[in-house]
Amino acid sequence: MRNWSGKVVFHPARVARPGSDAEVAEVLRAAGEQGLRVRPVGAAHSFTPLMATGGVALSLDRLTGVEDVEQATGEVWLRGGTRIREIAGLLAPHRLALPNMGDIDAQAIAGAVSTGTHGTGLAFTGYSGIVTGLRLALPSGEITECSRTHQPELFEAARVGFGAFGVILAIRLACVPAFALEAVETTEPAAVVLESFLERARAADHLEFFWFPGTLRVTVKHNRRLPAGSELRPMSRLDRLVNREFLGNTVFEGMCRAAVALPALARPVGEVGSRLMAGGTFSDSSHRVYVAPRRVRFHETEFAMPLDAFPDVVVEVERAIVASGLPITFPIEVRVAAADDTWLGTSSGQESVYVAVHRYHREPFEPLAEAVWPVFRAFGGRPHWGKDHDLGAEEFAELYPRFVDAQRVRAQVDPDGLLLNDHLRKVFGT
Ligand SMILES: Cc1cc2nc3c(=O)[nH]c(=O)nc-3n(C[C@H](O)[C@H](O)[C@H](O)COP(=O)(O)OP(=O)(O)OC[C@H]3O[C@@H](n4cnc5c(N)ncnc54)[C@H](O)[C@@H]3O)c2cc1C
Incomplete structure (x- = not known):
């Protein structure tokens, strides 16, 4: 089995697809008796080897x-x-x-x-x-x-x-x-967005931007929740096919491949990519606006920082990528979220700015990760649990006030480590 990006490859002894709660419980009991570990697998879209196992891969x-x-x-x-x-x-x-x-x-x-x-x-x-x-x-x-x-x-x-x-x-x-959204997707000068983003994000329902490293314009996506009964102007089928599918995926894939062979193309790819991502103005049911097809595969790391790390963390991440000299054809993605009260959520107890860095899947991710991870760490960043990071229990205990409690509860419910793999042993320090 492999994850979406293709980087995590694993060979489970067995794949279980139970059809009832009782069958799930039976899979767990049987694995315990056979000395096999179990890992639940969803759609395997995580970039970290959370779901990897040589034991039982459990699909629901x-x-x-x-x-x-x-x-x-x-x-x-x-x-x-x-x-x-x-x-x-x-x-x-x-x-x-x-x-x-x-x-x-x-x-x-x-x-x-x-x-x-x-x-x-x-x-x-x-x-x-x-x-x-x-x-x-x-x-x-x-x-x-x-x-x-x-x-x-x-x-x-x-x-x-x-x-x-x-x-x-x-x-x-x-x-x-149920509600509808109006999407306004444009490009703007990076300097203007860095200056105004937080204020605009505070006033907006949903605001984010994408910045291709080394370029001067960013793609801004603003989704506004519409009052019930508003007239909708969905993206036409042709626009969806031409802009989202053909230009945004097929053409972009071709450009990324070309840049692997000829790294000098990375900057122009970023400039064109930024424009391809901006879909203009349209409105539709919420689920059709939030989501866009992502068929060009990539590797990714993303960290959540306290909101006041913006804009410095973004500026320094972009600088670090440019200084690394790596040809990068994917954008930095910047989002925000409210604080929540989960123990281990990346926004636990703090409003956060999320900064994600991607690289085309046919190119090695480690050099890019090594260039940006120190920046994220310097700003107190918490890594997205499903996206590449190299942190372990010691760091998580510093980043999450309730991490020790999570370790304790885990040891109580799973003293034999039935649900652990090597990656999670490092995360929990067991
Ligand atoms: C193209 C792409 C776009 C993405 N966009 C975003 C985004 O916009 N925002 C964002 O935050 N993340 C994003 N991600 C990351 C992704 O949402 C997470 O990694 C997510 O966890 C993947 O879900 P999955 O169903 O594939 O789970 P998997 O990757 O299969 O598993 C993730 C974790 O969930 C556990 N799990 C799965 N099923 C169960 C279960 N039934 N019970 C208990 N545990 C279970 C697994 O054991 C594992 O630890 C994106 C990833 C990709 C590849």
Whole structure:
């Protein structure tokens, strides 16, 4: 098996696809008896080897869909294997939607929640911030529910828990009435955006920007929540096909390949790429606006910093990339998020600015990571759990006030390390 970027390759002894909660519990019990470790796998879209195992790879692809909707509160129980791209259709009959989304919707909801996947917007948390309940299969095979009021420590740890505290069978999410967004995607001078971004992000619903290193303009994406009943102007099929699919993916892939052979092309690719990313103005149901196809594969690292690290952290990351002399054809992506109260979420206890750095998948990622990681660390950055980083338990104990509690809860629920792999042993320091 391999992850989306192709960098993480692993060979499980067995792939299990249970069709019920009881079968998940049985997989865990049987693996324990056979001395095999287990790793839950969602859509394998993480860049870190969180899901890698030589034991049992446990997929919840057969455990999908809505279990229950509490119309009065907007809370919805979804099975853990449900792909995010299915959720809008599942919620439509109830006129509900996810309050915010990231760049893509290929992930399993349990996988996205487990790494603290997020979008942008200072009034919005990532997915784990809207989780109000979990049903877990514990390593012992016991099935249990937890929430803020019932087994709160297990809940706080497992909300961003990388599948190390139990297998998420179902998740209760606080959804909102369905809504539409207007997207305005333009390019602007980098200097202007660096100066004004925080103020604009505070006033906007969802604001982010992409900066191709070494270029002078950035692509700004602003999504505004529209009042109910607003007239919508969706992107036409032709625009979607030509701009999003052909230019944004097929042509961009060709340009990235060319730049591998001829590194001097990297800068012009960035300049053209910046314009290709700006889709103009359109409006549509929220899930069609938040998400765009990402078919050109890349490697990625992303860190969350306290908001006041902006703009310095972005300026220094761009400088570090340019100074490295590496030909980079992918942009720096800058987003923001509200503070949440998870124990291990990257925005736990602080409003954050997220800065992500990418490189085309056919090029080595390590030199780029080594150029930017010291900058992120100097600004107190917390790495996205699903994106490349090289930190371990010692650093996490400094970055997260409740990390020691998470270590304690993990040791209680999984004393034999059934759900661990080498990567998680380093994370938890076990
Ligand atoms: C093209 C691309 C775009 C992306 N865009 C964004 C973005 O906009 N914002 C962002 O924050 N991140 C983004 N990511 C990162 C991605 O959202 C996370 O890595 C996410 O965790 C992947 O979900 P997955 O379903 O593929 O889970 P996997 O990568 O398969 O697994 C992730 C973790 O979840 C655990 N897990 C999976 N299922 C379960 C379960 N049922 N119970 C318990 N644990 C489970 C796994 O064991 C693992 O620890 C992007 C990644 C890619 C490749």
